[in-house]
Amino acid sequence: xxxxxxxxELKVMDVLWKERDLPAKTISDILKAAIGWNMNTTYTVxxxxxxxxAIERREPNFLCHALTTKDEVQAAETEELLHKxxxxxxxxxFASLLGHQRLSKAQLDNLRRMxxxxxxxxxxx
Numbered sequence: 005x006x007x008x009x010x011x012x013e014l015k016v017m018d019v020l021w022k023e024r025d026l027p028a029k030t031i032s033d034i035l036k037a038a039i040g041w042n043m044n045t046t047y048t049v050x051x052x053x054x055x056x057x058a059i060e061r062r063e064p065n066f067l068c069h070a071l072t073t074k075d076e077v078q079a080a081e082t083e084e085l086l087h088k089x090x091x092x093x094x095x096x097x098f099a100s101l102l103g104h105q106r107l108s109k110a111q112l113d114n115l116r117r118m119x120x121x122x123x124x125x126x127x128x129x
Contacts, residue, residue, distance in 0.1 A: 006072075006076060006077075006079075006080035007056050007057060007058045007072050007077070007080070008056075008080070009053070009056070009058060009077060012049050013049055013052060013053050013056075013058065014077070015035060015039065015049070016031060016035070016046065016049050016050055016053055016059070017053065017058060017059075017070060017072075017074070017077070018074075019031050019034050019035065020059070020068060020069075020070040021070060021073070021074045025062075025067055025068065025069045025070075026067070026068055027065040027066055027067050027068070028046070028047055028050050028061075028065075028066040028067075028068055029043075029065070029066070031046055031050065031068060032046040032047065050068060057071060057072075058070065058071055058072050059071060085097070
């Protein structure tokens with residue numbers, strides 16, 4: 005499910021993705037400690053996520069369950085970024101990332117491994 009989430013909504017979702025199903029009160033406590041949100045702010049954002057279909061509210065205790073995964077949101081956001089800023093071209097996105105970021109040897113090795121695995125997959129198809 006591809007749902008457009010704003011930064012505040014992603015903060016709530018991130019708690020659920022890390023901790024799994026939680027009561028809204030617990031999410032509120034976590035976000036209060038992490039970023040200083042009060043309970044009303046957290047509940048408002050949770051309700052927006054429920055309205056968008058990203059969270060399901062269960063009873064008892066306003067239990068929150070993520071209906072979308074982090075991978076799904078990342079894929080949708082990446083696709084939007086590609087279309088919006090890089091003419092739907094992944095190579096332009098990577099060129100931009102590589103041109104503006106200093107990558108460690110381990111990160112470069114990881115990228116080489118991923119490209120090699122993609123090449124092997126294409127060759128076997």
